[in-house]
Amino acid sequence: MKKNLYNSGEEVSIKVSGESVVISKCQYVKNMKRYSYIVEEYPNTFFFEDELIKET
Template sequence: MGERMRKSLFTIGEKVKIKASGKSVTIYKCQYVKNMKRYSYIVNEYPKTFFFEEELIEE
């Protein structure tokens, strides 16, 4: 039938690092992007941009 949404890798309030810069950030908002079949994240430190899971790593 329909595709199942998988669980997001990170949770709101979780501290993670941006792979490209190594900067430590906190997840502010998480949203599933259906047409891309992955989650996007907004972080407290950069509220005007978003990151996909593959751009972030656990701290």
């Protein structure tokens, strides 16, 4: 299992919209072998690592 790219409380951007969001929860999805993230702004939606980008 690889390490997650983002941690809770970290500010990132959604690649498609460029919107700045804050990670609230991170979870490893075993059958997909990657992490999913829930952000504070959209608590009913999850994102995968490739849909997010670190803020600079």
